[in-house]
Structure formats: C-alpha cells, structure tokens
Amino acid sequence: MIKIEKRNDVSPSIYFLTPILAIFLTLFGGGIIFYVLGFNPIEALKFFFITPISDLYGFSELLIKATPLCLIAIGLSFCFKSNNWNIGAEGQLIFGGIVGGGVALLFYGHDGFYVLPIIILSGAIGGMIFAMIPAILKTYFNTNEILVSLMLVYVAKLLLDYLVVGPWSNPEGFNFPETRQFSESARMPILFDGLRIHAGIFITLITVFLSWLILYKTYLGFQIKVSGLSLKTAKYAGYKGKTMIIIVFMISGACAGLAGVGEITGPIGQLHRNISPDYGFTAIIVAFLGRLNPVGIIFASLIVALTYLGAETAQIFLQVPKYTGQVFQGMILFFLLGSDYLLFFKIKFLGLKKNEL
Amino acid sequence: MNTKLRVSEISKIYPGCVANDEISLEFGSGKIYALLGENGAGKSTLVKILSGVVRPDKGEVFLNDKSIKLNSPLDAKKNNIGMVFQHFNLFETLSVFENLSIDSDKKNEELRLSVSNILKKYNFKIDLDIPVLNLSAGQKQKVEIIRCLIRSPKVLIMDEPTSVLTEQETEDLFVSLRKFSDEGILIIYITHKLKEVLSLCDEVAVMRKGKVVSVSKTKEEKIETLANKMVGENLNTIKKKINNFKYSEEILKISNLNFKSEDPYETDLINLNFSIKKGECLGIAGISGNGQSELFQILSGEIITEYTSIKFRDKEISKLNPRERREYLMAFSPEDRISQAAVPELKIYENVALNNFKSSNFFEKGLVNEKKIKEHSKKILSNFSVNTDNVEMKSQFLSGGNLQKLIIGRELITSPELLVCFNPTWGLDVGAINYIHETLININEQGKSSILISTDNDELLRLSDRICVIYKGKLSKIMDVNEVTPEKLGILMGGGSID
Numbered sequence: 001m002i003k004i005e006k007r008n009d010v011s012p013s014i015y016f017l018t019p020i021l022a023i024f025l026t027l028f029g030g031g032i033i034f035y036v037l038g039f040n041p042i043e044a045l046k047f048f049f050i051t052p053i054s055d056l057y058g059f060s061e062l063l064i065k066a067t068p069l070c071l072i073a074i075g076l077s078f079c080f081k082s083n084n085w086n087i088g089a090e091g092q093l094i095f096g097g098i099v100g101g102g103v104a105l106l107f108y109g110h111d112g113f114y115v116l117p118i119i120i121l122s123g124a125i126g127g128m129i130f131a132m133i134p135a136i137l138k139t140y141f142n143t144n145e146i147l148v149s150l151m152l153v154y155v156a157k158l159l160l161d162y163l164v165v166g167p168w169s170n171p172e173g174f175n176f177p178e179t180r181q182f183s184e185s186a187r188m189p190i191l192f193d194g195l196r197i198h199a200g201i202f203i204t205l206i207t208v209f210l211s212w213l214i215l216y217k218t219y220l221g222f223q224i225k226v227s228g229l230s231l232k233t234a235k236y237a238g239y240k241g242k243t244m245i246i247i248v249f250m251i252s253g254a255c256a257g258l259a260g261v262g263e264i265t266g267p268i269g270q271l272h273r274n275i276s277p278d279y280g281f282t283a284i285i286v287a288f289l290g291r292l293n294p295v296g297i298i299f300a301s302l303i304v305a306l307t308y309l310g311a312e313t314a315q316i317f318l319q320v321p322k323y324t325g326q327v328f329q330g331m332i333l334f335f336l337l338g339s340d341y342l343l344f345f346k347i348k349f350l351g352l353k354k355n356e357l
Numbered sequence: 358m359n360t361k362l363r364v365s366e367i368s369k370i371y372p373g374c375v376a377n378d379e380i381s382l383e384f385g386s387g388k389i390y391a392l393l394g395e396n397g398a399g400k401s402t403l404v405k406i407l408s409g410v411v412r413p414d415k416g417e418v419f420l421n422d423k424s425i426k427l428n429s430p431l432d433a434k435k436n437n438i439g440m441v442f443q444h445f446n447l448f449e450t451l452s453v454f455e456n457l458s459i460d461s462d463k464k465n466e467e468l469r470l471s472v473s474n475i476l477k478k479y480n481f482k483i484d485l486d487i488p489v490l491n492l493s494a495g496q497k498q499k500v501e502i503i504r505c506l507i508r509s510p511k512v513l514i515m516d517e518p519t520s521v522l523t524e525q526e527t528e529d530l531f532v533s534l535r536k537f538s539d540e541g542i543l544i545i546y547i548t549h550k551l552k553e554v555l556s557l558c559d560e561v562a563v564m565r566k567g568k569v570v571s572v573s574k575t576k577e578e579k580i581e582t583l584a585n586k587m588v589g590e591n592l593n594t595i596k597k598k599i600n601n602f603k604y605s606e607e608i609l610k611i612s613n614l615n616f617k618s619e620d621p622y623e624t625d626l627i628n629l630n631f632s633i634k635k636g637e638c639l640g641i642a643g644i645s646g647n648g649q650s651e652l653f654q655i656l657s658g659e660i661i662t663e664y665t666s667i668k669f670r671d672k673e674i675s676k677l678n679p680r681e682r683r684e685y686l687m688a689f690s691p692e693d694r695i696s697q698a699a700v701p702e703l704k705i706y707e708n709v710a711l712n713n714f715k716s717s718n719f720f721e722k723g724l725v726n727e728k729k730i731k732e733h734s735k736k737i738l739s740n741f742s743v744n745t746d747n748v749e750m751k752s753q754f755l756s757g758g759n760l761q762k763l764i765i766g767r768e769l770i771t772s773p774e775l776l777v778c779f780n781p782t783w784g785l786d787v788g789a790i791n792y793i794h795e796t797l798i799n800i801n802e803q804g805k806s807s808i809l810i811s812t813d814n815d816e817l818l819r820l821s822d823r824i825c826v827i828y829k830g831k832l833s834k835i836m837d838v839n840e841v842t843p844e845k846l847g848i849l850m851g852g853g854s855i856d
Contacts, residue, residue: 219720222710225703232697235659236689237711238680 048310068259070301072283075255088149090280096257099126127257135249200262367416394564439505495526551851584847640821688768701753741766758789
C-alpha cells in the first residue's frame with residue numbers, strides 16, 4: 001500500500017529553494033539527453049548554458065529575451081495568484097503588437113518624442129482589451145477562461161497573418177509577409193552602441209516594482225491574495241469577485257501587450273508573422289518558476305531566456321534542432337511540478353501490514 | 358439465504374473527535390435496520406468502515422460469523438456488501454449502461470441481460486442508453502442501486518438516500534427496499550429522519566456522539582421517544598438568566614425570504630419571515646442540511662436573492678454584500694472556520710483584516726495600513742484570551758478553540774448591533790465552548806442582538822431567548838425558550854408537528 005498525505009508545514013525557505021533544485025535536475029536530465037544523442041554532456045551543456053553569455057553581446061541578448069518573459073510573467077502572476085487561469089498571454093502579446101504596430105504605421109514618417117509613448121500605450125491597451133474578452137465571458141457567462149484565452153491566441157495569430165499579408169503589407173516589399181520598417185521615432189532607444197539591448201528593459205523593471213507594490217502593499221493585492229487562497233473567504237469578506245477578475249485580466253493583458261509592443265518597436269522594428277517565439281506560453285513557466293513573486297520572476301526569466309539562447313548556440317555548434325530549447329523549458333516545468341508535489345505531499349509506504357492505523 | 362453481519366467493538370478516532378467509540382451491533386437478513394443519529398453522531402464513519410472507505414482503529418467486522426477485512430471498497434464488494442452513497446458516483450455524460458459496465462467484469466451482452474432482468478423484476482423504468490445527466494435524482498439513485506444489485510449483494514447500505522428525492526420517489530424507494538428485504542438482502546438504512554425510520558424499518562439503532570445509545574424494535578418506538586434518544590436527555594441545566602429586557606426596538610426584519618437553488622444538494626428556502634429585537638438572541642434549530650447554510654449566506658449577503666426584504670433598523674439592506682452590511686454594524690461568524698471564516702495560510706493579522714469596514718482604517722487610500730491592523734489584532738488577542746500574542750503567526754497553528762475565539766473576537770470587537778453565528782462551538786472542547794457561550798450571553802446583556810443558527814440543541818436552549826426550527830427550508834413558529842422542551846425540538850427537527 002502506498003499512501004499520499006498532505007504536509008501541513010512547508011517552510012518558506014524550502015519553498016523558494018525547490019525551483020533551484022528543479023533547475024539542477026533539468027541540467028542533469030539535459031546532460032543525459034545529450035549523452036544519449038552521442039555528445040559529451042559537460043561540453044554540450046557548456047555550449048547550451050555558458051557559451052551564449054560568455055561575452056557582452058551574448059549578455060545583452062539574454063536581457064532582450066528576458067525582458068518580455070519577465071514582463072508577461074509578472075502580469076500572469078496577478079491572474080494566477082487570484083485563481084484565474086489566463087493561458088492566452090501569447091494572444092494578448094500579439095494583439096498588443098498589432099495595435100501598437102498599427103499605430104506605428106499610422107505615424108510612419110512622423111518625428112517627435114510623443115510617437116513612441118503613444119505606440120507603447122496603445123500596445124498596452126490592445127493587450128488589455130484582448131484579455132478582457134475571456135474575463136468578461138467568465139464573469140457574465142460562466143465560460144472557462146482557460147479555453148477562451150487559449151483559443152483567442154489563434155485568433156490573434158491569424159489576424160496578424162491576415163494583416164501582414166494583406167492590408168498592412170509593405171507596398172515596396174515584393175509581397176513579403178511583413179509591414180514597413182517603423183520610422184526611427186517609433187523605435188525603442190538602443191542603450192549601448194553595438195548591442196541590441198533597448199529601453200524596454202526599464203518598462204519591465206518599473207512594472208516589476210509597481211507589481212510588488214500592488215501585490216504586497218495595497219488593498220487590491222490583499223484581495224487578490226485572499227481570493228487565491230479561498231474564494232469562499234473572499235465572498236464572505238464581501239470582495240467584489242467579478243470586478244477583481246476583470247482587473248487582474250486587464251493587468252495581465254496590459255503587461256503582455258507591453259511585451260508585444262516592446263518586441264516590435266525594439267529588436268524587430270516591424271510587424272511580421274513571427275513576432276514572438278511563444279513568449280506568452282513560456283512566461284507561464286517563468287511565472288511558476290519564480291513562485292509568482294516579482295523578484296523570483298526576474299531570476300526565472302533570466303534562466304528561461306538562457307534556454308532560448310542556448311538552443312540557438314547548440315543548433316550552430318552541435319547541429320541539434322533549436323527545439324531543444326523547448327525540451328529544456330518542458331523539463332524545468334516537469335521537475336518543478338514534481339518537486340512541488342513532494343514538497344506538499346509525502347508518500348508513505350505502508351507495506352502489507354494488516355492493521356495499520 | 359441467511360446473512361448475519363456483526364460489528365464488534367469498532368472504534369475510530371479522528372484528531373479532536375471520537376467518531377466511533379466501541380460500537381457493537383448485530384444485523385440479520387430479512388429485516389431493515391435504521392441507523393439513526395444527528396449529524397456528527399458517527400453514523401457515516403461506521404458505514405464508511407463497513408464499505409471499506411475508512412479503516413477502523415480498533416474492532417472487527419464479522420460476516421456470517423467469519424471475520425472479514427475491509428481495507429478498501431473493493432474488499433467490501435468482494436464480500437457482497439453494496440453501498441449507495443448520498444452523493445452519486447456517476448459519470449454524467451456517459452450513458453446509464455456505460456456507467457454500469459465500468460466496474461463490472463461481465464461481458465456486455467451478459468451485463469445487459471442481467472440489468473434488464475433487474476429492471477423487469479423490480480419494475481424500474483430507466484432507458485439504459487441515455488446519458489445519466491438526463492435522469493432525475495431518483496433515477497440516478499436507481500442506477501446506483503442496480504450497480505449494487507448486479508453483484509447480488511448480501512448487504513445493502515443506504516446512506517441518507519432520501520435527501521435528494523421527492524415525496525413520490527421516496528415512496529417508490531421504500532417499495533423497492535421492502536422487496537429487497539423480502540428476498541433476504543440485509544438492509545442498513547442511515548438517516549436522521551424519524552418518520553422514515555418508523556414507516557420503513559424494523560429495528561433501529563440510535564447513535565449519539567460516537568456511541569450506540571439504544572437498539573430497539575421500531576414498533577416499540579414513537580417519534581417522541583426516538584427524538585429524545587437522538588438528541589439526548591441529559592441537558593445542561595445552566596441557562597441564560599431570563600432578562601427583563603423590554604424587547605421594544607426591532608433591529609432586523611426579514612420578510613418574504615425565498616431562495617431557489619440550482620444545485621440539487623442545496624436546500625430551497627420557502628417564505629421565511631422573522632424579526633429580531635434589541636438585546637435578543639434568536640435560536641434557529643434543525644438538523645444540518647435543512648437550509649441553515651443557505652439562510653446564513655443570505656443573512657450575511659454572500660447570496661443575494663430577489664424579492665426578499667431584509668431591513669436593518671428600517672433600512673433595506675437585502676442587496677448589500679457582506680462588507681457593505683458590516684458598515685451597518687452587522688457581524689458574521691460562519692460555520693466553516695477553517696476554509697471560510699479564516700484562511701489558515703494567512704497570518705493572524707491578515708485574517709483580522711478580512712473584517713474590514715470604513716472606520717477601521719485598515720486600508721487607507723487603497724494601501725495596507727499594517728500598523729493599524731496589527732494594533733487592532735493585538736487588542737483582539739488579549740481581549741478574547743487567544744493563547745498567543747504573536748500576530749505574525751499563521752492561523753493554521755491555532756487550535757480550533759483559539760481560532761474560533763479569534764474569529765468571534767474579530768467580529769465582536771467592533772461592538773456590532775447584530776451578530777449572526779452558525780455552529781459557533783462545533784468541534785470545540787468544553788473550555789472553549791464555555792468561553793464562547795459566555796461571550797454570546799454577554800453581548801445580549803449589553804443590549805446587542807444575535808441570531809444563533811446551530812445544530813446543537815443544548816447550546817440553543819442555553820443561549821436563546823426565542824427558538825424556532827428549520828426543516829426542509831421552512832421555519833416553524835417561533836417559541837419562547839421557556840415553552841420549548843428537547844422533545845418538542847426533536848419532533849420539529851424530524852419534520853413532525855406540535856400544537
């Protein structure tokens with residue numbers, strides 16, 4: 001007989017250490033995979049995790065990838081903390097990109113300091129509106145937000161596809177599925193010459209700080225916390241459940257929209273079909289790896305960003321497909337959930353004793 | 358086929374509560390046995406032991422004089438013990454037949470044949486090929502019964518089977534159960550409804566606080582005698598002193614309270630009208646599941662119902678949520694202190710902040726005023742003698758009694774005009790119970806009113822000024838506590854009527 005029991009007392013330090021354990025287990029698991037594929041595991045892991053950030057350029061690339069991941073994950077933490085399962089950050093990112101991109105095209109050829117803030121703001125609003133669809137459907141029609149938000153991802157993707165192929169495609173672009181390059185005034189300022197790291201990182205850092213403030217210091221944050229732990233208690237305390245659902249989705253959508261607009265005005269500079277390598281989905285892993293804690297999410301986003309870079313390096317040096325990056329992301333989530341299970345439950349082997357209490 | 362089932366000195370102890378205390382009972386086939394008792398008397402634990410869901414700490418079960426081990430529900434099935442639970446275990450989207458075939462090892466054709474024989478034999482009218490979700494509660498129960506019958510059981514245990522049935526469905530069920538009994542199946546019928554025991558069963562065992570207090574033939578019993586045994590005669594004689602308080606001012610007036618639930622496990626409330634005067638405690642008795650939880654939630658504002666009028670000092674508050682009602686100086690202490698009244702994972706001061714209203718200043722301009730909340734919490738901890746002064750401690754480390762003191766303290770420290778509490782001493786030890794009782798008597802003496810919804814009759818008789826009984830969502834007439842006896846309460850709680 002095997003019996004699974006809930007542990008009552010989990011110390012907070014171990015709670016924040018298990019993600020690190022999960023990362024080590026992922027490295028170990030990755031080593032085994034590389035070994036089976038016929039590589040020297042230590043060498044391969046070095047290509048994957050050390051080489052990409054061994055120079056300044058690599059480090060700036062790491063920050064470029066971590067910026068949107070962190071931003072989206074912070075937004076998602078509002079939803080997840082209050083028991084709302086927004087799986088559609090990818091769609092909110094794309095829709096934010098579409099709205100921001102549309103405004104950028106509108107301002108094509110305009111100069112002026114006001115152009116970029118307007119674009120950024122419209123991107124955030126775009127993501128926010130797109131996230132309100134599942135929220136409103138959930139509160140007023142009892143739909144499942146997981147399904148709705150997930151399916152809306154494909155709506156956003158197809159809409160982007162249509163726009164870059166059709167009405168918004170570059171008139172001088174030889175029918176390539178992409179828009180014009182945005183004007184200089186619509187681009188995020190580059191921070192250092194020769195590196196791609198841009199001002200979007202400040203938006204992320206400010207958002208992280210504001211989120212910490214909201215989650216831990218405000219009445220709204222307190223309500224989110226209580227609803228996440230017990231909806232029954234939230235109802236008993238008289239919190240307005242519906243309004244709160246809509247607010248957390250709006251925050252989450254705005255963050256994803258910001259990430260989208262940051263990508264197109266930052267490293268990409270135009271709209272095309274693939275403005276996001278699934279940042280919106282990967283950010284779910286980031287949010288949980290960071291324990292839904294703003295500081296934790298910063299570290300988690302750096303680590304997960306590394307798997308994106310590592311996959312590219314490994315493709316070049318080891319000739320393995322870049323999808324190994326996703327394998328690593330999957331392993332991180334798997335080991336995190338696994339160690340969490342053992343953290344919150346203990347397994348008792350009862351043997352075959354007859355009269356066990 | 359003669360079946361004899363005997364349980365011998367069965368004990369089961371949960372932390373803080375002895376669910377079964379040395380229970381010994383004997384059953385023989387050909388009869389229908391009732392296991393009667395209030396909620397928490399230990400009936401369910403005993404039948405869970407018989408069906409292999411729970412393992413006893415001590416004691417044995419004998420089937421036909423042979424000791425049997427019931428370590429899992431599978432063992433119960435192997436020993437031909439069938440069980441129909443109060444809540445159905447059916448897959449709603451699968452057809453009736455698919456549901457039956459899931460745990461059967463017969464071939465499909467064979468199974469269909471035996472099922473249709475059962476349907477014919479007992480005159481059940483159920484279409485085997487429609488999804489279960491299209492069935493009525495009574496039909497779903499029949500599917501569960503058929504599931505047991507396929508295995509030709511020797512013992513059939515029914516756990517509160519009529520709680521979701523209509524009157525007609527109940528009648529049908531009784532006809533079937535008598536038929537099974539005539540065929541030699543031993544039937545154990547768990548209930549807290551006295552009338553059903555008298556009309557259906559041959560013998561009745563009454564349980565109270567984990568013990569069997571009587572075994573008798575139903576022919577020798579009446580509603581009153583059974584009610585007495587079930588509720589317990591040894592009443593605590595310490596009563597609230599009858600105060601000469603002139604009940605002049607009406608604090609709360611409820612009229613036309615109606616509630617229709619979409620959830621079949623909830624109880625509809627039918628036309629409740631009552632009012633509470635200043636300084637008064639109104640007790641609402643009843644066996645749990647008769648609408649108390651729904652009534653509490655409507656009083657607290659967790660459920661908002663249309664057309665109901667709730668007037669607090671002549672102001673209509675029926676559309677306000679709990680937080681808004683607190684502004685009118687109402688306070689609420691729900692039944693479920695662990696997952697509703699407080700959150701175990703939160704610190705003590707955070708749990709205190711749940712009772713937030715404007716003048717508390719816990720949250721100023723949307724920001725958390727931690728200092729204020731902590732000061733306030735410290736005051737509660739010392740005023741209500743909670744055995745800690747550490748407001749940073751997580752509430753899960755408080756004992757049940759201390760947690761309840763914290764909750765009652767949180768609700769009372771604002772000196773509310775009206776406290777609504779639901780089973781405030783459920784599962785507590787004697788010391789904590791006394792403390793809570795004294796506190797509740799105190800607030801009445803200070804001219805504050807209270808509504809006490811409770812399943813504990815001792816408590817009600819001790820604390821209330823007036824008492825009424827809720828049964829199937831309806832309120833009995835409201836009586837002065839002097840004219841109430843435990844017998845009267847028992848009869849009303851079981852659905853009977855008194856003059």
